Amino acid sequence: MPERLVVIGADAAGMSAASQARRMRGAHDLEIVAFERSTWVSYSACGTPYFVGGYVPRVEDLIARTPAEFAEREIDVRIRHEVTAIDTAARRVTVRDLERGRDLTLD
Numbered sequence: 633m634p635e636r637l638v639v640i641g642a643d644a645a646g647m648s649a650a651s652q653a654r655r656m657r658g659a660h661d662l663e664i665v666a667f668e669r670s671t672w673v674s675y676s677a678c679g680t681p682y683f684v685g686g687y688v689p690r691v692e693d694l695i696a697r698t699p700a701e702f703a704e705r706e707i708d709v710r711i712r713h714e715v716t717a718i719d720t721a722a723r724r725v726t727v728r729d730l731e732r733g734r735d736l737t738l739d
C-alpha cells in the first residue's frame with residue numbers, strides 16, 4: 633500500500649507542493665489527496681484586480697488547473713472539504729464534507 637500525502641488547501645502553495653511530490657514519486661509509491669474547502673483550486677488571486685477591471689472577462693479564466701486536470705496527474709483534489717482537525721500523533725486528519733454535511737477521517 634503506498635504512503636499517503638495529505639495536502640490542506642488547494643491553491644498556489646498546496647498544489648505546488650502536491651505537484652512537486654508527484655514529480656518526485658509516482659502514484660504506485662505515493663497517494664496524494666488535497667482538500668479544499670472552497671469550490672476553487674489553483675486560482676490566481678493576483679489576477680483578481682484584472683477581473684474586476686474587466687481585463688479578464690470570465691472569473692474561470694483565473695483558474696490555472698481544475699480538479700479534473702489534477703486527476704490526470706493522479707492527484708485526488710476534493711473541493712468543498714474542510715479539514716477540521718489534525719492529529720499528528722495518530723497521523724490522521726478529520727475532514728468535513730461540506731456538501732453532504734458529514735465527517736470523514738483519513739490516516
Ligand SMILES: Cc1cc2nc3c(=O)[nH]c(=O)nc-3n(C[C@H](O)[C@H](O)[C@H](O)COP(=O)(O)OP(=O)(O)OC[C@H]3O[C@@H](n4cnc5c(N)ncnc54)[C@H](O)[C@@H]3O)c2cc1C
Pocket residue numbers: 640641642643644645646667668669670672676677678679680681713714715716
Ligand atoms: C489582489 C491580490 C493580488 C496579489 N498580487 C500578488 C502578486 O502580484 N505577486 C505575488 O507574489 N502575490 C500576489 N498576491 C498573493 C498571492 O495570491 C498569495 O500569496 C497566494 O494566493 C497564496 O497562496 P497560498 O496557497 O499560500 O494561500 P491561499 O491562496 O490563501 O490558499 C489557501 C487555501 O487553503 C484553503 N484552506 C484553508 N484552510 C483550509 C482547511 N482547514 N481545509 C481545507 N481548505 C482550507 C483556502 O480555502 C485556500 O484556497 C496577491 C493576492 C491578492 C488577493
